[in-house]
Amino acid sequence: MKIRELFDKKTVFSFEIFPPKKTSSVDVIYKTLEELGDLSPDFISVTFSAGGSGNGSLSCEIASRIKDEYNITPMIHLPCINYTEDEILAVLNDLDKRGIENILALRGDINPDIEPKKHFRYASDLISFIKKHGDYDIAGACYPEGHIETENIVDDIKNLKHKVDMGADHLISQLFFDNNLFYSFLEKTAIAGINVPIEAGIMPVVNKNQIERMVGMCGASLPPKFVKIMQKFEHNPEALRDAGIAYAIDQIVDLVSSGVDGIHLYTMNNPYVAKRISEAVSGIIGNSK
Numbered sequence: 001m002k003i004r005e006l007f008d009k010k011t012v013f014s015f016e017i018f019p020p021k022k023t024s025s026v027d028v029i030y031k032t033l034e035e036l037g038d039l040s041p042d043f044i045s046v047t048f049s050a051g052g053s054g055n056g057s058l059s060c061e062i063a064s065r066i067k068d069e070y071n072i073t074p075m076i077h078l079p080c081i082n083y084t085e086d087e088i089l090a091v092l093n094d095l096d097k098r099g100i101e102n103i104l105a106l107r108g109d110i111n112p113d114i115e116p117k118k119h120f121r122y123a124s125d126l127i128s129f130i131k132k133h134g135d136y137d138i139a140g141a142c143y144p145e146g147h148i149e150t151e152n153i154v155d156d157i158k159n160l161k162h163k164v165d166m167g168a169d170h171l172i173s174q175l176f177f178d179n180n181l182f183y184s185f186l187e188k189t190a191i192a193g194i195n196v197p198i199e200a201g202i203m204p205v206v207n208k209n210q211i212e213r214m215v216g217m218c219g220a221s222l223p224p225k226f227v228k229i230m231q232k233f234e235h236n237p238e239a240l241r242d243a244g245i246a247y248a249i250d251q252i253v254d255l256v257s258s259g260v261d262g263i264h265l266y267t268m269n270n271p272y273v274a275k276r277i278s279e280a281v282s283g284i285i286g287n288s289k
Contacts, residue, residue, distance in 0.1 A: 002102065003075060003102050004137050004169040006262075007197040007261055007262065010286075011260065012042045012043075012261065012262030012263070013041055013042055013278075013285050014043045014262065014263070014264045015036055015039075015043075015044045015264075015265050015274060016044070016046075016047065016264060016265070016267060017029065017045070017269055018269060019046065019059050026058065028269075032271050033066065033070060036271050037066075037070035039274060040072070041072065041265075042073065042262075043073040043075050043102065044072055044073075044074055044075070045075040045076070045104055045172075046062050046066070047059065048076060056091070059076060062074075063075075063076045063098070064098045064099075073102060074100055074102065076095060076102070076103055078091060078130075079107060079108025079109075080106070080119075080120035080126040081107050081108040081117070082108065082111065082114055082117055083117060084117050085119050085120075085129065088119075088130075089133065092134055102137045102139070103130060103136050103137070103138050105123050105130060105138050105168070107122055107126075122163075123140060123141065124162050124163045131166070131167040137169050137170075138167055138169050139169065139171065140160070140163045140164070140171050140172075141173075142160055142171040142172070142185075142189075142198060143218075144182045145176065145181055145185075145220060145221060146219075148217075153188065157192050158192070160189065161192045161193060161194055164194050169196060170197040170261075171194075171196060172201055173200050174218050175218065175220055175266060176220050177220060177223055177251070178223040178226075179254050179255060181221070182200055182255070186198065197261035198260075199261055199262035199263065200262070201264045202248050202252060203266040203268070204244050204248035204266075204268075204277060205247070205248075206240065206244045206270065206273055207240060208230065211230065226247060229244070229247060244273075245273055248265075248277055249277055249280045252281050252285075256288050257284075263281075
């Protein structure tokens with residue numbers, strides 16, 4: 001099933017997972033999928049190596065299992081900065097054989113130890129290329145506070161509009177912790193003529209190291225309410241986990257009540273957290289349209 005078809009029917013609720021590191025057993029992710037599959041998300045996205053970590057093939061295998069064993073629609077992340085056109089075509093051929101038709105087209109993070117191939121400079125280049133080589137559902141990434149490498153939000157919105165014009169069918173946002181920033185972003189995209197569905201990316205924070213790492217990577221701002229939680233419970237792991245789950249649930253309830261197109265939950269491969277949140281919001285999301 002093409003994911004774009006879901007948005008006319010319901011508020012979409014989806015998960016993101018990532019393959020295990022080379023030093024970990026692949027069985028770990030399949031155990032995680034067993035538990036996540038029971039929660040019946042609308043789709044599960046699987047991250048993919050941007051070059052250098054070598055997990056691309058494993059990502060395709062995991063996506064196949066999501067489809068074939070759990071009967072859940074998979075979406076494969078496909079970064080392009082370190083791949084040639086022939087290499088991307090080989091991935092598309094593999095996806096065709098596996099019956100996987102949903103792709104999240106990304107530039108990918110730049111690895112300072114790897115010289116970019118420069119066949120694709122931006123995600124929009126990849127989207128245009130994919131459109132010419134098959135009938136895929138293509139999602140793009142968006143950044144409510146602007147991409148960390150972009151000088152201002154206006155230029156970022158212009159780049160996003162180009163990405164949609166090249167063929168992105170819907171968008172998934174980077175994580176954020178202030179819903180008002182997301183609503184402001186939606187207003188800007190509407191003014192720019194971006195009219196595809198936009199899923200809100202939510203990451204439940206369950207430990208201090210996680211939030212410090214993610215904020216450093218994506219530049220998400222922390223509202224006072226969130227900072228207060230971190231300061232209050234940073235030395236109590238269990239309390240911080242529960243507070244982080246509660247904060248994410250509160251975000252989701254507000255977003256769904258405001259008519260958001262969908263919620264994309266960054267599970268961090270933690271089925272316990274995903275289950276707590278899914279159970280708390282299932283009735284809300286299930287009756288939102």
